[in-house]
Amino acid sequence: FPQVFTRVLSSVVNSLTLRYPTVTLQSCFQEQLRLKAQVRLLEYRVKQQQVKIVQLLQEKEIQYSDQEDENSFIDLGEKRQYADCAEIYNDGYKRSGFYKLKSFQSPSEFLAYCDMSDGGGWTVFQRRSDGSQKFDRVWTDYEQGFGNFASADGEYWLGNKNLHYLTNQGNYTLRIDLSDFEGERRFAQYKSFRVADEESSYQLSCGEYSGTAGDSLTGGFHPEVKWWADLRGMKFSTRDRDNDNYEGNCAEEDTSGWWFNRCHSSNLNGVYYKGPYTAKTDNGIVWYTWHGWWYSLKSVVMKVRPADFEPNVV
Numbered sequence: 460f461p462q463v464f465t466r467v468l469s470s471v472v473n474s475l476t477l478r479y480p481t482v483t484l485q486s487c488f489q490e491q492l493r494l495k496a497q498v499r500l501l502e503y504r505v506k507q508q509q510v511k512i513v514q515l516l517q518e519k520e521i522q523y524s525d526q527e528d529e530n531s532f533i534d535l536g537e538k539r540q541y542a543d544c545a546e547i548y549n550d551g552y553k554r555s556g557f558y559k560l561k562s563f564q565s566p567s568e569f570l571a572y573c574d575m576s577d578g579g580g581w582t583v584f585q586r587r588s589d590g591s592q593k594f595d596r597v598w599t600d601y602e603q604g605f606g607n608f609a610s611a612d613g614e615y616w617l618g619n620k621n622l623h624y625l626t627n628q629g630n631y632t633l634r635i636d637l638s639d640f641e642g643e644r645r646f647a648q649y650k651s652f653r654v655a656d657e658e659s660s661y662q663l664s665c666g667e668y669s670g671t672a673g674d675s676l677t678g679g680f681h682p683e684v685k686w687w688a689d690l691r692g693m694k695f696s697t698r699d700r701d702n703d704n705y706e707g708n709c710a711e712e713d714t715s716g717w718w719f720n721r722c723h724s725s726n727l728n729g730v731y732y733k734g735p736y737t738a739k740t741d742n743g744i745v746w747y748t749w750h751g752w753w754y755s756l757k758s759v760v761m762k763v764r765p766a767d768f769e770p771n772v773v
């Protein structure tokens with residue numbers, strides 16, 4: 460018996476010692492292969508995700524730089540409507556940028572750049588900065604407005620309609636900021652600036668001048684030029700709508716829309732020439748009392764603010 464038992468036992472042990480290591484080695488080898496494959500797969504996925512992360516970071520960087528450089532619209536939601544940038548400023552928003560406005564009689568909202576410098580609360584209705592927008596345009600363009608309403612230094616005209624609604628809400632001060640290619644800045648300010656309605660062809664009215672650029676809007680620099688250079692009481696003119704006091708067509712000759720008289724000593728919607736220029740007519744961006752007729756300015760900002768504006772210091 461013990462012999463038989465021993466034999467059986469030894470054969471069982473034999474088979475076990477023979478089989479078990481084999482099974483263990485095999486499964487280990489298979490497991491190793493499986494894990495190696497998984498490692499390779501995971502490495503591949505990590506690489507893919509790294510590539511994706513780099514892509515996303517780049518996209519985000521582009522978006523951020525877009526937001527900073529290009530889109531300067533500031534959305535305040537629908538809670539309140541603002542009649543002008545002065546209201547926005549005094550409601551606590553002191554960052555310059557494009558905001559939604561709705562003047563009292565305006566049928567719809569419109570975008571305008573709020574200049575919160577210079578004491579804040581300025582609604583910009585015209586800007587020249589680089590010549591990227593065409594200002595030689597027809598009546599309906601000037602009526603509706605045109606240009607770049609996204610960039611902080613984008614060129615635009617707010618539109619005579621909106622300008623009318625805006626300036627008829629009260630007593631507004633006009634401020635014109637000018638700069639030249641020599642790095643100098645000047646300004647002109649006018650009291651009681653107002654633009655009449657469509658029926659009156661967006662007639663201009665304004666009061667007393669103050670500033671450093673001279674009075675080129677009302678020809679106040681010399682009594683003898685008033686009869687042809689004073690733009691007060693002048694209707695708006697475009698090349699397809701001649702409302703000037705000249706036998707020809709000022710808007711056509713000076714390639715701009717403006718409150719031309721006969722024709723002007725200021726034409727801030729003129730051609731962007733970059734400094735001194737020669738042309739058939741004085742059609743550059745002209746402010747006569749600073750640089751004369753044959754120098755086109757580097758930048759212009761025309762903006763309005765209520766005369767009784769008092770910055771809310773909170």
Ligand SMILES: [Ca+2]
Pocket residue numbers: 701702703704705706707708709
């Ligand atoms: Ca004419």
